[in-house]
Amino acid sequence: MTFGTTVPHPGQPLTQPGGAGDGLPRLLPARGAVPVDLRTHLGRLGQPPYAGQAGRLIPVLQAAGLTGRGGAAFPVHRKLAAVAKARTQPVVIGNGAESEPASEKDKSLLWISPHLVLDGLQLAAEAVGSDAAGLYLHRHPRLLENLHAAIAERAAAGMDRAGVEIFEAPHRFLAGEESALASRVNGGPAMPRFKPPMVFERGVAGRPTLVHNVETLAHLALIARFGPDWFRAAGTDAEPGSMLCTLHQADGRRDVVETELGTPLRSLLTLDGHTQAVLSGGYHGAWLPAADAARMTLSNADLRPAGAFVGAGVLAALPADRCGIAEAARVARYLALESAGQCGPCFNGLPRMAAAMAEIASPRPDPRAVTDMIRWAGLVQGRGACHHPDGAVRFIRSALHVFRDEITRHGQGRCVDPARRPFLPLPDSTALSAADWS
Amino acid sequence: MSGITQSTALWYASRATGVVSLLLLTGVTLLGVLVNRQGRLPGLPRFVVTGLHRNLSLLAVAFVAIHVLTAVLDPYVTIGLVAIVIPFASPYKPLWLGLGAISLDLVLALILTSLARARLNRRFWRGLHWFAYLAWGSATAHSLTSSTDMHSGVLLYLVIACIAAVAGAVIWRITQAGREVPREERAAATLDMMSPRSVRAPARRGPRENIH
Numbered sequence: 347m348t349f350g351t352t353v354p355h356p357g358q359p360l361t362q363p364g365g366a367g368d369g370l371p372r373l374l375p376a377r378g379a380v381p382v383d384l385r386t387h388l389g390r391l392g393q394p395p396y397a398g399q400a401g402r403l404i405p406v407l408q409a410a411g412l413t414g415r416g417g418a419a420f421p422v423h424r425k426l427a428a429v430a431k432a433r434t435q436p437v438v439i440g441n442g443a444e445s446e447p448a449s450e451k452d453k454s455l456l457w458i459s460p461h462l463v464l465d466g467l468q469l470a471a472e473a474v475g476s477d478a479a480g481l482y483l484h485r486h487p488r489l490l491e492n493l494h495a496a497i498a499e500r501a502a503a504g505m506d507r508a509g510v511e512i513f514e515a516p517h518r519f520l521a522g523e524e525s526a527l528a529s530r531v532n533g534g535p536a537m538p539r540f541k542p543p544m545v546f547e548r549g550v551a552g553r554p555t556l557v558h559n560v561e562t563l564a565h566l567a568l569i570a571r572f573g574p575d576w577f578r579a580a581g582t583d584a585e586p587g588s589m590l591c592t593l594h595q596a597d598g599r600r601d602v603v604e605t606e607l608g609t610p611l612r613s614l615l616t617l618d619g620h621t622q623a624v625l626s627g628g629y630h631g632a633w634l635p636a637a638d639a640a641r642m643t644l645s646n647a648d649l650r651p652a653g654a655f656v657g658a659g660v661l662a663a664l665p666a667d668r669c670g671i672a673e674a675a676r677v678a679r680y681l682a683l684e685s686a687g688q689c690g691p692c693f694n695g696l697p698r699m700a701a702a703m704a705e706i707a708s709p710r711p712d713p714r715a716v717t718d719m720i721r722w723a724g725l726v727q728g729r730g731a732c733h734h735p736d737g738a739v740r741f742i743r744s745a746l747h748v749f750r751d752e753i754t755r756h757g758q759g760r761c762v763d764p765a766r767r768p769f770l771p772l773p774d775s776t777a778l779s780a781a782d783w784s
Numbered sequence: 785m786s787g788i789t790q791s792t793a794l795w796y797a798s799r800a801t802g803v804v805s806l807l808l809l810t811g812v813t814l815l816g817v818l819v820n821r822q823g824r825l826p827g828l829p830r831f832v833v834t835g836l837h838r839n840l841s842l843l844a845v846a847f848v849a850i851h852v853l854t855a856v857l858d859p860y861v862t863i864g865l866v867a868i869v870i871p872f873a874s875p876y877k878p879l880w881l882g883l884g885a886i887s888l889d890l891v892l893a894l895i896l897t898s899l900a901r902a903r904l905n906r907r908f909w910r911g912l913h914w915f916a917y918l919a920w921g922s923a924t925a926h927s928l929t930s931s932t933d934m935h936s937g938v939l940l941y942l943v944i945a946c947i948a949a950v951a952g953a954v955i956w957r958i959t960q961a962g963r964e965v966p967r968e969e970r971a972a973a974t975l976d977m978m979s980p981r982s983v984r985a986p987a988r989r990g991p992r993e994n995i996h
Contacts, residue, residue, distance in 0.1 A: 542905055697974035
């Protein structure tokens with residue numbers, strides 16, 4: 347998985363989903379050179395509209411109904427209000443460390459529209475009365491270089507009120523978790539810690555810390571300019587606005603697109619007979635049978651009752667000729683090895699579940715593996731400092747359910763894809779030592 | 785010695801529950817060390833150690849409560865309600881009963897903070913849990929000093945056994961701490977142990993490469 351080939355860059359057209367109206371795309375420009383440089387950005391959108399006073403933006407965001415785009419969909423105004431209330435001066439960090447191997451949207455956004463994210467960072471800092479801001483992202487030399495240049499250019503133009511520092515995240519699945527971020531920015535390993543205290547109470551340098559996904563900040567920068575009604579022109583009443591999605595088509599194509607919430611999944615993914623199942627929400631998400639997914643829209647209202655969720659917008663269509671159990675076993679193994687090794691249920695439970703999953707993926711598996719798995723799933727759920735065990739359990743349980751016919755086939759010594767060709771993207775290395783966590 | 789009369793019943797109850805409390809607190813302390821080192825009991829699933837540690841501590845509180853109440857209600861000696869929680873406030877054996885009061889206060893603090901653990905700062909909870917050793921120590925000292933039974937015979941051997949067990953556990957804990965698998969390697973180590981047929985964790989000392 348390399349940066350240059352998977353992220354749209356000069357010369358590669360941006361894909362637009364079908365049926366998108368109302369001035370989409372908002373975050374990723376439909377035409378023109380990318381990355382969008384400062385002059386083009388200012389020409390299109392003008393200076394960031396500072397409110398002149400802390401707190402003013404918060405009711406606007408509440409009216410817009412913006413929720414976090416990092417996966418949790420938490421109302422943005424509530425996080426801002428909690429941090430703004432604090433007596434100590436807060437810190438604001440834009441989180442671009444999307445650790446999900448199947449997600450490319452934050453990298454794409456930071457690459458294509460860096461100034462929109464940096465505007466959002468400034469406006470969020472102003473809203474909570476902070477003058478210390480940061481950007482946290484994985485080590486991609488080209489992207490880091492570009493962002494350092496963008497920050498320097500803005501400083502020279504006198505646009506920014508809060509100083510912006512860049513922090514580098516290790517390539518760990520959990521590195522983007524809020525408390526892992528705070529630990530890393532404080533100079534420690536990027537490992538989650540137990541809450542409370544919540545990061546918004548006590549995070550970077552012991553100060554209240556507002557952490558928002560970079561896409562959330564980009565939406566915030568646009569809402570500050572165009573208002574809540576403009577934002578709500580896209581999406582549904584309950585889940586307004588647009589979002590970036592990383593689409594993995596059954597034919598192997600990968601795209602980052604911006605789409606409205608409430609868009610039918612079948613207009614994002616090709617859900618014909620060549621697709622057997624859809625993974626929604628990434629590797630902490632859930633599988634859905636393709637026929638069910640074809641009746642749903644991109645919304646938590648549709649996906650939650652089916653055990654899945656929108657998350658950070660990862661949608662993958664698994665081709666009919668691939669083994670879903672083998673895929674799930676690969677991902678389960680990856681998730682187990684990405685445990686921070688801090689909580690017993692996680693570092694003991696996930697490797698056992700991964701081993702059982704590999705057993706189920708093999709020809710004529712031990713029939714006890716499935717019952718073991720279900721028992722372990724109950725034992726690890728809700729027992730970690732972070733949601734890693736819960737997310738892994740959700741992923742594995744949904745795979746056992748959706749690919750149950752494949753499990754039966756394996757019991758008979760058959761498999762839909764005896765060659766076990768890998769489909770979902772996974773990094774080829776995991777953490778081996780403490781150095782890999784910082 | 786005459787039989788159990790109404791007045792001696794409380795005295796016997798207090799002595800008996802005191803002995804049981806000491807045994808339970810010793811068991812809770814030993815299990816606590818085992819929980820801390822993520823050890824397990826032979827033949828039992830891993831979560832049983834934690835469950836047993838928690839449940840035995842609640843049971844110990846029940847026995848300590850009976851022990852304390854019967855001692856206070858017993859008309860033979862005057863202890864006073866205040867002396868239950870305030871150390872050295874008892875007219876009868878102030879110093880030796882004071883050790884018991886210290887232990888009771890600490891045990892209550894440990895139980896209450898553990899029940900509210902999900903709402904507390906983890907570091908604060910852990911820091912406070914170090915006082916478990918002091919709670920057990922003062923309870924043991926209280927047993928040896930204020931009890932007239934424990935100076936000889938079977939009960940003396942019982943106290944010595946308790947002290948030896950906790951001392952052994954502390955030494956084990958200290959030696960174990962040096963042989964810990966680094967947390968970064970724990971998941972891979974567990975995966976290594978599992979099902980060699982189909983899963984293998986990466987070579988742990990292989991060349992490190994970064995993705996992307």
